[in-house]
Amino acid sequence: MSAAESVAVVGTPDYRTRHRTWLAANLPPHWRADAVDYRPPSLDEAKAWEAELHRQGLWGIAWPREYGGHGLSLREHLIANQEIGRLPMPESQNSIGKELAGPIILAIATEEQKRRYLPAILEMREIWCQGFSEPEAGSDLAGLRTRATRDGAAWRVNGQKVWTSGAHRAQRCLLLARTGSMEARHGGLSLFALRMDQPGVTVRPLRQITGEAEYCEVFFDDALVEPEDALGEPEAGWQAAVRVLEVERGTNRMYRAWRFEQELRHLVTACRNEPALARLLEDGHYRQRIAQVQVDVEVLKRMVEQVVDDLVGGQPIGGRGSLSKQHWSEAHQRFAALALEMVEQASYPPSPEVAAAQRRFRKLYLQARAETIYAGTTQIQLGIIADRILKLPRGA
Numbered sequence: 001m002s003a004a005e006s007v008a009v010v011g012t013p014d015y016r017t018r019h020r021t022w023l024a025a026n027l028p029p030h031w032r033a034d035a036v037d038y039r040p041p042s043l044d045e046a047k048a049w050e051a052e053l054h055r056q057g058l059w060g061i062a063w064p065r066e067y068g069g070h071g072l073s074l075r076e077h078l079i080a081n082q083e084i085g086r087l088p089m090p091e092s093q094n095s096i097g098k099e100l101a102g103p104i105i106l107a108i109a110t111e112e113q114k115r116r117y118l119p120a121i122l123e124m125r126e127i128w129c130q131g132f133s134e135p136e137a138g139s140d141l142a143g144l145r146t147r148a149t150r151d152g153a154a155w156r157v158n159g160q161k162v163w164t165s166g167a168h169r170a171q172r173c174l175l176l177a178r179t180g181s182m183e184a185r186h187g188g189l190s191l192f193a194l195r196m197d198q199p200g201v202t203v204r205p206l207r208q209i210t211g212e213a214e215y216c217e218v219f220f221d222d223a224l225v226e227p228e229d230a231l232g233e234p235e236a237g238w239q240a241a242v243r244v245l246e247v248e249r250g251t252n253r254m255y256r257a258w259r260f261e262q263e264l265r266h267l268v269t270a271c272r273n274e275p276a277l278a279r280l281l282e283d284g285h286y287r288q289r290i291a292q293v294q295v296d297v298e299v300l301k302r303m304v305e306q307v308v309d310d311l312v313g314g315q316p317i318g319g320r321g322s323l324s325k326q327h328w329s330e331a332h333q334r335f336a337a338l339a340l341e342m343v344e345q346a347s348y349p350p351s352p353e354v355a356a357a358q359r360r361f362r363k364l365y366l367q368a369r370a371e372t373i374y375a376g377t378t379q380i381q382l383g384i385i386a387d388r389i390l391k392l393p394r395g396a
Ligand SMILES: Cc1cc2nc3c(=O)[nH]c(=O)nc-3n(C[C@H](O)[C@H](O)[C@H](O)COP(=O)(O)OP(=O)(O)OC[C@H]3O[C@@H](n4cnc5c(N)ncnc54)[C@H](O)[C@@H]3O)c2cc1C
Pocket: 129, 130, 131, 132, 133, 134, 135, 136, 137, 138, 139, 140, 162, 163, 164, 165, 166, 215, 370, 373, 374, 375, 376, 377, 378, 379, 380, 383
């Protein structure tokens, strides 16, 4: 379908049906995480697929047309994400570009920067990573030490980031760096769009318990930031970073609740078709725990829909992103443990379908360990809820 035809797809009354039909017809079956012959896409395949998703109106939905978006609202974004979540599709290789960098660029960047960065993100020409956390600054982000110093009109960056997801494939880093004194803490930070393909940047992927190496250490040694790649006002980086984190907790990967439900359906289907597992579905203990997962999913869906309603109505996300982040990460971790516990009770050798479920849920269990850490830990979310939502007094 041409780009011109794809414009007709978005905004029509049968918007949901069109996306559902297109995805069902075009998602390669072996890319489905529940497929017996599952094979994830290569980076080049993923780039081509995601660029096509954008042409089909499934990415950049609420971004203005002049920056490559489809000029619709967060409501259509939600519908598209519900359809994406219904299928066990590959995760985006550029979710940081599309879901974290994009919104903050739209909010604080210059017109020239928006025209330069945003279409490149949607067309998958530039993948972004998020350079916030450091070895000594995670929860306490305001303590970060990576420093950007003036070099004429440009900046030179020195320091180290860690847990930088996808840095090994990124062309840009949304970098939070210190431009003022350590004593200034929040006040001395600035935000940059640093080019990753330059001599002063070294990326070292870290091997994870899943066997993958997705999260990286990034070292800056006099790395250059051109003047046109400084984002927002100097020393106003903290306010921008807080907005990025609110988006990360509130609207990022909006499909999560529907993907979570798809995972639950996969578990139940895999169990139904295997006698040893089917018995678990009749067991009161497992029935209760499975039903609780469905409750968790429904609560999460309502939370996401409420955030969208509020944003469309002009209310900022604020601390409420912490509610859904906290709920999702804890509930999803419980689900992953339950799913693994169940599928591991299959008789041996497992059928191809049960083997596919075992492969998926073993990986999910390991991946989910990090969900209560990234985008801010459980304790940090609870602190935000206590402070900003409940306005509880602080102890001495
Ligand atoms: C898989 C993964 C991917 C990530 N991707 C990125 C990325 O792309 N970009 C990026 O910048 N960062 C990324 N991170 C980093 C992530 O944001 C940090 O790990 C997180 O903020 C916690 O920081 P920390 O690891 O330094 O732990 P710490 O801040 O040292 O926390 C250690 C423990 O102390 C607790 N704690 C700390 N402060 C408080 C407090 N005030 N009150 C109560 N308890 C507290 C924490 O809850 C935690 O249990 C990623 C992390 C993971 C695990």
